[in-house]
Amino acid sequence: xxxxxxxxxxxxxxxxxxxxxxxxxxxxxxxxxxxxxxxxxxxxxxxxxxxxxxxxxxxxxxxxxxxxxxxxxxxxxxxxxxxxxxxxxxxxxxxxxxxxxxxxxxxxxxxxxxxxxxxxxxxxxxxxxxxxxxxxxxxxx
Amino acid sequence: xxxxxxxxxxxxxxxxxxxxxxxxxxxxxxxxxxxxxxxxxxxxxxxxxxxxxxxxxxxxxxxxxxxxxxxxxxxxxxxxxxxxxxxxxxxxxxxxxxxxxxxxxxxxxxxxxxxxxxxxxxxxxxxxxxxxxxxxxxxxxxxxxxxxxxxxxxxxxxxxxxxxxxxxxxxxxxxxxxxxxxxxxxxxxxxxxxxxxxxxxxxxxxxxxxxxxxxxxxxxxxxxxxxxxxxxxxxxxxxxxxxxxxxxxxxxxxxxxxxxxxxxxxxxxxxxxxxxxxxxxxxxxxxxxxxxxxxxxxxxxxxxxxxxxxxxxxxxxxxxxxxxxxxxxxxxxxxxxxxxxxxxxxxxxxxxxxxxxxxxxxxxxxxxxxxxxxxxxxxxxxxxxxxxxxxxxxxxxxxxxxxxxxxxxxxxxxxxxxxxxxxxxx
Numbered sequence: 007x008x009x010x011x012x013x014x015x016x017x018x019x020x021x022x023x024x025x026x027x028x029x030x031x032x033x034x035x036x037x038x039x040x041x042x043x044x045x046x047x048x049x050x051x052x053x054x055x056x057x058x059x060x061x062x063x064x065x066x067x068x069x070x071x072x073x074x075x076x077x078x079x080x081x082x083x084x085x086x087x088x089x090x091x092x093x094x095x096x097x098x099x100x101x102x103x104x105x106x107x108x109x110x111x112x113x114x115x116x117x118x119x120x121x122x123x124x125x126x127x128x129x130x131x132x133x134x135x136x137x138x139x140x141x142x143x144x145x146x147x
Numbered sequence: 148x149x150x151x152x153x154x155x156x157x158x159x160x161x162x163x164x165x166x167x168x169x170x171x172x173x174x175x176x177x178x179x180x181x182x183x184x185x186x187x188x189x190x191x192x193x194x195x196x197x198x199x200x201x202x203x204x205x206x207x208x209x210x211x212x213x214x215x216x217x218x219x220x221x222x223x224x225x226x227x228x229x230x231x232x233x234x235x236x237x238x239x240x241x242x243x244x245x246x247x248x249x250x251x252x253x254x255x256x257x258x259x260x261x262x263x264x265x266x267x268x269x270x271x272x273x274x275x276x277x278x279x280x281x282x283x284x285x286x287x288x289x290x291x292x293x294x295x296x297x298x299x300x301x302x303x304x305x306x307x308x309x310x311x312x313x314x315x316x317x318x319x320x321x322x323x324x325x326x327x328x329x330x331x332x333x334x335x336x337x338x339x340x341x342x343x344x345x346x347x348x349x350x351x352x353x354x355x356x357x358x359x360x361x362x363x364x365x366x367x368x369x370x371x372x373x374x375x376x377x378x379x380x381x382x383x384x385x386x387x388x389x390x391x392x393x394x395x396x397x398x399x400x401x402x403x404x405x406x407x408x409x410x411x412x413x414x415x416x417x418x419x420x421x422x423x424x425x426x427x428x429x430x431x432x433x434x435x436x437x438x439x440x441x442x443x444x445x446x447x448x449x450x451x452x453x454x455x456x457x458x459x460x461x462x463x464x465x466x467x468x469x470x471x472x473x474x475x476x477x478x479x480x481x482x483x484x485x486x487x488x489x490x491x492x493x494x495x496x497x498x499x500x501x502x503x504x505x506x507x508x509x510x511x512x513x514x515x516x517x518x519x520x521x522x523x524x525x526x527x528x529x530x531x532x533x534x535x536x537x538x539x540x541x542x543x544x545x546x547x548x549x550x551x552x553x554x555x556x557x558x559x560x561x562x563x564x565x566x567x568x569x570x571x572x573x
Contacts, residue, residue, distance in 0.1 A: 007369075044262075045165065046376035050426055089426070091369055096161035100204075120365075121403035121422060129408045 008049065008091050008118035009098035015085040016110030019077055023059035034106040042090060042101065053086035082112060089118065155200035163192055164292035166209040171289050172264035174216055175327055181271055182317035185289065191215035265290075266381045267327050269374075273342040276323045281316035282345045283352075284309055290377075291370045301367050302352065342378065343391050343448060346371045350395050355412075355554070368399055379434070386442025389434045390449030396431030397455040400424040411556050416464040428459045447483040450475055469499035486515045487523075494527055502534040522551035526561060533568060542568040 015021075027035075042048035054060075058076035065071075077083070092098050095117065102113045121129060167188060174184035191212045205211040272285040287293045287301070295313065299306040330338045353367025375392040382388050404422035407413055435456055438449040445453060454475045461467040476492035489512055497505020509528050518524045529544030545565035549558045 044377065044380050046373035046380075049430070091373070093164060093366060093369065094157070094161055096157045097164055100158065100161040100165060103204075122406070126408040 007093070007095075007120070008089060009095070010116045010118055011088045011090065011098065011102050011105075012084050012114040012116065013086045013088075013105075013107070014082045014112040014114060016108060016112075018083050018085050019057055019080050021056035021058060023056055023075070025056050027053075031106075031108070038104065038106055039088075041104070042088065047090045047092050047101065049089040049091055051086070051088040054084060056085075057083040152200055156196065158204060159192075159195055159199055162195070162204060162208045162212075166212055167192075167292040168265060168268065168290045169209065169261055170212050170216065172268040173213060173261065174220075175268060175271070176260075176264050177217075178220065179327055180321055181268070181289070181327075182321055185317070187216040187220050188212070190219040194219075262381050263329065265377065266329050269342055269378065269381075270329060270338055271320060271325055271327065273338070273345045274320065274323075274325050275338070275341055276319055276325060277316050279345075279348070281312055281319070282341070283349055284312045285316045286345050286374070287349065287370060288313055290374055293370070301364060339382070339385060339387070343387060346375050346378070347391060347395070347448075349374075350398070354398060365402060368395070368402070371395060372399060379437075383437075384441055386438040387446040387448050389438035389441065390446055390452050393431045393434035393438060393452035394448055394455055396427045396434060397452060397459050400427035400431065400459065411560055415458060416467075420462065420464075423459070431459065432456055445478070447479060450479045450482065454479075467498070469495055473499050486512055486518045487521070490518070490521075490524055490527060497531055497534075502531040506531040506535065520551055522548040522557070522561070524548075525551070529564065529568075538568040538571045 039048065039051060042051075056075075057080065060075045061072050062075070062077060063070050063072050090098060090101060092101065095115070098115050098117075102115050105113055107113065170191070171181070171184050171188045174187050175181050178184050178187070194215045195208075195212060199205070268289055269286070272289050273282045277285065283302075284298055287298050288295070293301075295310050296306050299309040302309070329335070350368050350371035353364040353369075353371065372392070372395050375388070375395055379388045379392045400423045401415070401418060403424060404418040404420070405413055431452065435449065435452045438445065438452065442449065454472050457468050457472050457475070473492060473495035476488060476495050480488045480492055490509065493505045493508035493512070495505075496508060497503075506528065509524065509531065512518055512524060513528075515524075525544040526548035529541045529548060532538075532544060533541035542565050545561050545568065549561035549565060552558050552561065
């Protein structure tokens, strides 16, 4: 199963638009990323620019409206993520615990939906295609 | 067991899954016996199960487990002072303990040592003195961190069967005095191919279950992929390791598209490509590139990955580059000739140059003893015959295919096709 580990850096809502992480923290994080990779569990990861450099598109009344950061009232904004593939939620939590995070940071561990978990009608809606007639038998390749 | 205890237990299992391979590998280096190393590791796990629910998981659980296992080893050594079979092995623990105290090696060096140990453990678990079944079970147990029960469930056999298989495998390794080392030169090629084969067998058992009701057992695919990625990190210069990982990543990308809502399999060309997972495809294509960069000519796994990549790159089934696939199968047939490869080549040729050309190639295969019980031969022939409008012959082939498959859902699919052509040929 796949899990998203969402990194919520402490006070990220207040970070300057051009804020950069310091070299030492990055070095520690690289080591952590490497340990995920060496264990064969890391699928992908990315870090995000601060929210103050971002824009929120909100849908009040169903109408999209864009508003630029910073978002002073917002709390717990995502700063980056890892996607990992492990055997259990506990294992994902154990990996999250090993992150060299700073004081006050939060890592939210969330499972990624697999198609097979959806009820049939949702799966049908996702399929949304006509089966090709008389297609060949290379199903195993 | 209380809720709290079972939560603690699950947390410990998670730690075990992360740490056990490195722990067993490190212990095997010390005691030079994989069976004994695993026993010590298990003892450490038991100690953790007693201690951690009360004390909490320690800051560095891996180091804690290693220390507990070493202590246990030293205990055994002391108690068996008067000498028995295990004494020789256990002196290693004492020596290593002393060496550890003397020098604290830099972290990079320790990491490298750990990597080497893991690699050695993989080569031991997939050693040719072991039967194929034993290699699979031992690999999942020692390197995948699976319990005997989990392995039994994955292969749909009783737990006692797997337990016995593992005990016997460890005894065989011990009796054969299999050294704890990474083979070199020409031996490396042969031994590595055994490791790759084991990983791919595990993957395939999950990808298209050969028996039982379920078409997919994704955990097994994930276990194989994980071990493959670890191996690719340990042997970055080996193109076939990258080739195998590329193949598994690309195949895994289709997991969400391979069965319909009823749980029936959907053939590759009928799958909704929007459901193919782009992360896995990207990872697979990157691994394939690595295989191409490190190697000269592509090996069998890399060639299969290149074929899978042709499908992955085609946005619709109609855009598939069949002549390239036919050429890749041709290369594969020369490198690793097999009737199954020939059959796939026939399919590719039929897609590139028409069903008659493909059918002609399958004619040569119908007398092939290796394909006697193989349901895909009549299934492919049925398909090609149907495309040529020879419905009655197609029906016979599909019925034959249905009688040969061991997978229930696939049988149903094949019988449906046979029934469809029965109507049309009337």
